[in-house]
Amino acid sequence: MLIAAIRKELLIQWRTRGQLMAVFVFGAAALLLFSFAIGPNSEALRMFSAGFLWLGLLLSSTLTLSESFRAEMENRALEGLLLLPAHPIALYYAKAIANWLQLTILGVALVPVMIVLYDAGTLELLKLLLVIFLGAAGLSAPGTLYAAMTAQLEAKQTLLPLLLFPLIVPALLASVKATSFVILGDAMGESGKWIILLLAFDLIYWSLCGLLYGRVVEE
Amino acid sequence: MDIPKVSTSKTPYVILALGVLCLLIGSYIGLAVAPAERFMGDVQRIMYVHVPTAWNWMLAVLFSLWCAIAFLFRGDMKWDTRLEAGVEVGTLLAFLLCCQGAIWAKPTWGVWWDWDPRLTTTAVLLFAFLGILALRKFVEDPVKRAIWSSVATIIAAIDLPIVYMSVKWWNSLHQQQSTPSTVSSQFHLPLRLNAFGVLFLMTAFIMIRSRIAAYRLRQELAEPPVRIGEEAGELA
Numbered sequence: 001m002l003i004a005a006i007r008k009e010l011l012i013q014w015r016t017r018g019q020l021m022a023v024f025v026f027g028a029a030a031l032l033l034f035s036f037a038i039g040p041n042s043e044a045l046r047m048f049s050a051g052f053l054w055l056g057l058l059l060s061s062t063l064t065l066s067e068s069f070r071a072e073m074e075n076r077a078l079e080g081l082l083l084l085p086a087h088p089i090a091l092y093y094a095k096a097i098a099n100w101l102q103l104t105i106l107g108v109a110l111v112p113v114m115i116v117l118y119d120a121g122t123l124e125l126l127k128l129l130l131v132i133f134l135g136a137a138g139l140s141a142p143g144t145l146y147a148a149m150t151a152q153l154e155a156k157q158t159l160l161p162l163l164l165f166p167l168i169v170p171a172l173l174a175s176v177k178a179t180s181f182v183i184l185g186d187a188m189g190e191s192g193k194w195i196i197l198l199l200a201f202d203l204i205y206w207s208l209c210g211l212l213y214g215r216v217v218e219e
Numbered sequence: 220m221d222i223p224k225v226s227t228s229k230t231p232y233v234i235l236a237l238g239v240l241c242l243l244i245g246s247y248i249g250l251a252v253a254p255a256e257r258f259m260g261d262v263q264r265i266m267y268v269h270v271p272t273a274w275n276w277m278l279a280v281l282f283s284l285w286c287a288i289a290f291l292f293r294g295d296m297k298w299d300t301r302l303e304a305g306v307e308v309g310t311l312l313a314f315l316l317c318c319q320g321a322i323w324a325k326p327t328w329g330v331w332w333d334w335d336p337r338l339t340t341t342a343v344l345l346f347a348f349l350g351i352l353a354l355r356k357f358v359e360d361p362v363k364r365a366i367w368s369s370v371a372t373i374i375a376a377i378d379l380p381i382v383y384m385s386v387k388w389w390n391s392l393h394q395q396q397s398t399p400s401t402v403s404s405q406f407h408l409p410l411r412l413n414a415f416g417v418l419f420l421m422t423a424f425i426m427i428r429s430r431i432a433a434y435r436l437r438q439e440l441a442e443p444p445v446r447i448g449e450e451a452g453e454l455a
């Protein structure tokens with residue numbers, strides 16, 4: 001059941017892959033704009049590069065998340081899905097996993113842009129990938145739940161970030177810290193505790209949001 | 220869907236009057252009778268409203284969380300009216316807390332704002348609760364509104380300890396929490412009086428606000444009004 005639901009989500013994402021490209025361009029444009037906030041000071045840009053990367057990803061994520069429920073709202077597809085003998089929890093996890101994957105791809109794709117613009121290269125690529133993977137998980141679990149709510153409303157463009165941004169603070173903070181330790185060097189070995197915090201955030205929200213999703217979509 | 224009953228008792232107004240009385244006496248003692256603190260001087264007197272606000276803010280958040288959980292389990296709309304009141308009063312207290320903190324921080328730390336765990340956590344919750352209030356405004360179906368705001372309240376409340384932890388690791392400057400045991404005994408009386416004052420005020424506000432929410436809900440859930448002709452027929 002979960003596999004079938006995931007396959008459906010991935011198929012939808014593959015068929016709308018142009019949208020992922022557009023969101024990537026949006027994220028890259030955001031990274032370009034952030035550098036104007038600092039000015040042409042390459043040392044400062046390098047220092048804040050991790051923060052810019054995650055803010056760019058966060059802003060882009062509101063687009064991907066709300067887009068992921070647009071197809072479900074057309075022709076009342078979500079109601080049809082709920083009538084199938086599938087548990088809403090499976091539908092939630094399929095959607096959340098698909099969003100997770102998409103945000104991870106987006107995050108990885110933004111890394112070269114960050115390296116070029118801010119001169120923020122690193123050789124610890126596996127660790128960077130791990131942080132992006134965990135950070136994207138933190139964004140997608142509550143993001144998918146809130147997108148399911150706001151997709152049914154008129155003011156979705158405003159409400160999704162309004163609900164998601166305050167909630168995401170710990171995940172954002174942990175991702176930024178861990179990423180900046182990867183980029184700027186981690187002499188004291190501090191990145192580990194941020195990764196653990198991120199992992200704890202992910203575990204809490206991946207379980208809690210799955211439990212609550214059934215109540216959110218019920219009629 | 221059962222329509223919540225609206226109580227018409229005068230109790231909230233009595234509690235409200237009691238709260239105002241406590242606050243007046245407590246603030247008078249705090250401002251005029253209690254001695255000024257040795258290091259911070261008169262600035263410290265803001266503690267008499269700041270600390271009670273902080274304690275009651277935490278109570279308001281816990282109350283909202285309790286209402287949200289009770290609604291999801293019981294499905295009784297009276298919990299939704301209480302949730303609405305709790306979230307709104309919690310938002311107000313969080314806002315007051317940030318303002319009082321900023322007024323205190325400027326002369327003491329030299330800055331309006333600092334990225335201290337408690338400050339940041341309060342600000343995060345303020346925005347989370349504002350988001351929940353905005354969500355409530357946009358959902359027209361009362362049952363959906365109740366479920367969604369309960370879900371959002373639970374998610375926001377569970378986030379608080381994580382925000383606190385993460386910001387604590389990130390940066391810290393705030394002084395230890397004040398309790399009657401950490402401050403000199405001359406400061407006890409006004410602090411306690413004001414704590415009860417804010418508690419009574421908050422309780423009364425929540426009671427009155429949930430009454431208003433219940434009235435609105437009754438109107439939303441009520442049957443459409445009958446035409447005048449039919450009503451006259453029934454009476455005859």
